[in-house]
Amino acid sequence: MTSSRRQAAARRRNPEKTPGLPLSGGPEFLLVGILRRPHGVKGEMLMAVLTDFPERLTVETVLYIGEEHEPHTLASRRHHNDGLLVRFDDHSRREDVETWSNTNVYVPAADRPPLPEGEYYLHQLVGLQVVTDEGQTLGELTEALETGANLVYVVRTPEGKEILLPAIDDVVLKVDVAGGQITVHLLEGLI
Numbered sequence: 001m002t003s004s005r006r007q008a009a010a011r012r013r014n015p016e017k018t019p020g021l022p023l024s025g026g027p028e029f030l031l032v033g034i035l036r037r038p039h040g041v042k043g044e045m046l047m048a049v050l051t052d053f054p055e056r057l058t059v060e061t062v063l064y065i066g067e068e069h070e071p072h073t074l075a076s077r078r079h080h081n082d083g084l085l086v087r088f089d090d091h092s093r094r095e096d097v098e099t100w101s102n103t104n105v106y107v108p109a110a111d112r113p114p115l116p117e118g119e120y121y122l123h124q125l126v127g128l129q130v131v132t133d134e135g136q137t138l139g140e141l142t143e144a145l146e147t148g149a150n151l152v153y154v155v156r157t158p159e160g161k162e163i164l165l166p167a168i169d170d171v172v173l174k175v176d177v178a179g180g181q182i183t184v185h186l187l188e189g190l191i
Contacts, residue, residue, distance in 0.1 A: 030123075034048045044085045048082075056107070059077060061074045064106040066103050128176075130153070170185065
């Protein structure tokens with residue numbers, strides 16, 4: 001998966017950018033799914049999967065449900081259409097899970113899989129300073145928008161204006177997460 005596709009997936013996983021409490025500049029929890037509705041009478045729920053790593057959602061994995069991040073251990077999972085049917089070990093009746101309809105499901109950000117060199121999770125980029133290859137400071141990256149072709153970085157200038165930069169190799173030259181900076185090349189007509 002390309003860096004921009006993985007970043008787009010990160011945006012889908014984190015529609016509010018950083019759900020949970022901050023953990024050294026990033027979210028404490030990452031969104032991996034949404035419990036849509038109960039299925040049957042034995043406590044199963046249909047879950048829309050929003051992670052690029054669904055293989056990590058295995059039986060005995062602790063998932064955190066709702067904005068309170070209530071921990072529950074996954075007791076079973078099976079594929080169903082475009083999602084998963086999941087059941088948690090402490091809920092075996094439909095009545096136990098009915099209140100979870102349309103509830104977010106999280107995993108701890110500390111448990112996220114490492115990415116290959118040169119790829120980043122979106123929450124690692126939000127807040128970085130954006131500078132041009134000529135040394136001009138443009139502002140801070142505040143979010144990324146998913147378009148049909150590629151991601152578009154939204155950069156807020158010190159004056160409060162927004163600059164939209166396509167997240168493509170010709171524009172984004174260097175990402176230095178540790179240094180807190182993204183270096184870009186401004187193609188003609190971008191600003």
